[in-house]
Amino acid sequence: MTTSETHQGGCQCGAVRFTVSGEPVRAMACHCTSCKLRTGAPYGIGVYMQDEQIEFEGEPMLKYRYESDTTGRWIQNEFCSKCGSTITWTLEMRPGLRAIAGGSFDNPDWYSLIAHIWTRSARTDMRYPDDMPVHEKALE
Ligand SMILES: [Zn+2]
Ligand SMILES: [Zn+2]
Structure with a gap:
């Protein structure tokens, strides 16, 4: 795969x-409370890219910024003003990086997950593939 x-x-x-x-810089499945609330799903997938790797078209998105209860730093979600889908978010902790919601790609299989993170708050019935790294908290 080439960079183009x-x-x-x-x-x-x-x-x-x-x-x-x-x-992507990395793509992870995250079971933290923020991801649960953002998606309404048991976990969210963040595909992290450099800002300059991403171009948006169409309607300007609405923004919602909140402070993480674990880190005290802000996370800003950006979502469609018509249908409410959260497409992307940025984190104070990761300047220059932007996450794209993994489920919003036309082809959801083009990227590979490197880990499941924040699994200490995962549903108790979650099961993980044998070869998947699993982290109770953040990946450093
Ligand atoms: Zn999360
Ligand atoms: Zn929309």
């Missing part, structure tokens, strides 16, 4: 679309 390879995705209604170029 691109992948597209967008929100549920199609008003927000994006294109990413190259490989």
